[in-house]
Amino acid sequence: MNKELLNEWKQIAKQINKYDKKYAHGIPLISDISYDALKQRLEDIENIIGKQKNSPLNKIGEVEEETVPHENQMLSLDHGYESESISKFYKKIHNAIKSEPEMVLEHKIDGIAVSIRYKNNKLNYVLTRGDGFEGIDITKQSEYISGIPKTLSLDNFEVRGEVFMTFKDFEKTNGFKSPRNATAGIIRNKEMSFIASHNLQFIAHSFTNFSKFNKYIDMIHFLRNEGFKTSDYFISQDENKSIQIFKSINRDEISYPIDGMVLKINDLKICEELGNHRTAPRYAFAVKFAPKSSSTFIENIDMQIGKFGTITPVAEVKPIEIDGVEIKKVSIHNMLELKNKNYNIGDEIILARAGDVIPYILEKVSHKMEGINHKEGKEDKKNKDTINSDNISNLPEYCPCCETKLIWDSVTMKCTNGWKCKKQSLLRIEHFVSRKAMNISGLGSKNIEKLFEHQIIQKPNDIFKIIDLVLNNDGMIKKLLGTKVATNTYESIKANQNIALNKFIYALCIPNVGYGTAKTIADHCKTFDEFIKTFSDKEVEIKGLGPVIIESIKSFITEEMWIFDAYQNIQIN
Structure with missing residues (x-):
């Protein structure tokens, strides 16, 4: 190999x-x-x-919380962009059945896919798609989502569709980046009053039992008669008509977010004949709209450092507005992309917003536009978080924070200086106290940096020193944080010293171990001592953990001795 x-x-x-x-x-x-x-x-x-x-x-998706198995796997859709992909879909269908079947076109709603199960004619449960095999149970939350009937005339039935939010309702929310982002955040909230205060809706688009119907539109009419909302649909007899319908859609005139159209074969017998491949049905296809875009110029390229030393290039661009949103920065994702695309300060680029949310570089138009005020910088790199260069094609050799020589690691470059790199240290400490980890309030990035500079906190376990410093009425801690913040931080640490094992494992910031993996480990190990013992053994077998994750954890518990001191200051519940 x-x-x-x-x-x-x-x-x-x-x-x-x-x-x-x-x-x-x-x-x-x-x-x-x-x-x-x-x-x-x-x-x-x-x-x-x-x-x-x-x-x-x-895989179809990812889940990190308590899940319930789907009775029937929930697939995603194969997709392409613009009308060219419609032609490719028709070609595949024609090759399979030697004909051009009637198609139904519907809006591709940009929401959260869910499955609704009815048993004994009554609503049984509602699950998100999750990974296709298991989804998160949102049955309680569904009581506050409009468009979900409590009863159904057919028994043992499973309806699929999208939970979404209109643009008008999205304008009433705070702290969310898009209607889909808002829907995802609201639907997972455990406070029913919070969900009830937002107008989430459900649109049905299919169900799992085809045998009771001959045509897809018969299914849609049945759903409407049962009290479900469905989107408008268009019927097409051939490829040219489907392309014409797709091109006629103006998403700006639609009240809810859509990112394309879905083509489905109307004849359900053909659908059953075609079946599915490993993650999607062969009889349906999503055609996405081209992203909204505009041209601008790269004014600077910053090299941002991650918790484990990964360098991510971020382009600072001449500010532009796309669909009412000002864009000043755009990620280049990794160093290999920066190298291969040869992005430089002064380049004219086309920026687009995917799903009307994320800005990204669609293409480079021209190289090195004259007249751009290039930012100077390789002098005095020390203790800076960015590298600025007039010609970024000459990739950085040294870490912009600690000046350690960078190494290539697959598609990216890394600083291997670990805890000796200030930026990595600060980010790992921030992770330790974050909401999903130790959940310590009062220790934002600025306060952590103040405590780091004064040698009070150098590694995550040092946060417990704050308890003694506040109790002893230490003047320095109050001066750095302020008396009120110092007291609140002390109380937050005390309140969160009793913590679940999965949260503590996640807080340790082990490479390759996210929140879901930490839960898998905690479910298997039960105690911190058992966690250490398990990963000290030569052979480790835990379902869901591959060799890369296992080796990463083994190395971590061997090298990071501070975790044992941190453990002495908490109580696992």
């Missing part, structure tokens, strides 16, 4: 898993086009080295 390709596969798979987890929470980190390119590269590699166990290509 090609070792270089396998390493690239591992790196890309890791990236996709990270993006899937965030997307499940309504927080997309990269554009759809960039995400699709990663998955295509993964598929290209697997065509050479063979199918890989636990490949992201086999």
Whole structure:
């Protein structure tokens, strides 16, 4: 097996898993086009080295909370962009059945996919799609989502559709980036009054039992008669008509967010004949709109440092507005992309917003526009968080924070200085006290940096020193944080010293161990001592944990001795 390709596969798979987890929470980190390119590269590699166990290509989504199995797997849709992809879909169908069947076109709603099960003619449960096999139970929350009938005339029935929010209702929310992001955040909230205060809606688009109907539109009419909302649909007899319908849609005239149209074969017998492949049905296809875009210029390229030293290039651009949103920065994702695309300060680029949310570089128009005021900088790199260069094609050799020589790690560059790199130290401490981890209030990034500079906190376990400093009425801690903040931080630490094992494991900031993985470990190990013992053994077998994660944890508990001091200051519940 090609070792270089396998390493690239591992790196890309890791990236996709990270993006899937965030997307499940309504927080997309990269554009759809960039995400699709990663998955295509993964598929290209697997065509050479063979199918890989636990490949992201086999998954439909990601879940991190308590889940319930779907009675019938919930698939996603294959998709493409613009009318060219419609022609490709028709060609596939024609090759399979030697005819051009009647199609139904519907809005592709940008919401949260859910499945609704009815038993004994009554609502039984409502699940999110999750990973396709298991979803998060939102049955209680569904009481406050309009468009979900409590009863159904048919028994043992499963309806699929989207929970969404209109643009008008989204304008009334706070702290969310898009209607889909708002829907995801609201629907997962445990406070029913919070959900009730927002107008979430459900639109049905299918169900799992085709045998009772001959046509897809018969199914839609049945759903409407049962009290479900459905989107408008269009019927097409051929490819040209489907392309014409797609091009006629103006999403700005629609009250809820859509990012394309869905084509479905109307004849359900043909649908059953075609069946599914591993993650999607063969009889349906999503055609996405081209992203909204505009041109601008790169004014600077910053090299941002991650918790584990990964360098991410971020382009600062001449501010532009796309669909009412001002864009000043755009991620380039990794160093290999920066190198291969040869982005430089002064380049004219086309920016787009994926799903009308994430800005990304669609293409480079021209190289090195004259007249841009380039920011100077390789002098005095020390203790800065960014590298600025008039010609970024000359990739940085040293960490912009600690000046350690950078190394290539698959598609990116890394600083390997660990705790000796100030930026990495600060980010790891911030992670330790974050809401999903130790949940310590009063220790934002600015206060952590103040305490770090004065040698009070150097590693996460040092936060427990604040208890003694406040009790002893230490003048320095009150001067740095202020008396009220110091007291509140002290009380927050005391209140959160009793913590669940999965949250503590997550708080440790172990490479490759996210919130969901930490829960898997805690479910298996039960206690911190058992966690240490398990990963001290030569052989470790925990369902859901691959060799990369296991080796990462083993190395971490061997090298990071501070975790034992931190453990002495908490109580696992």
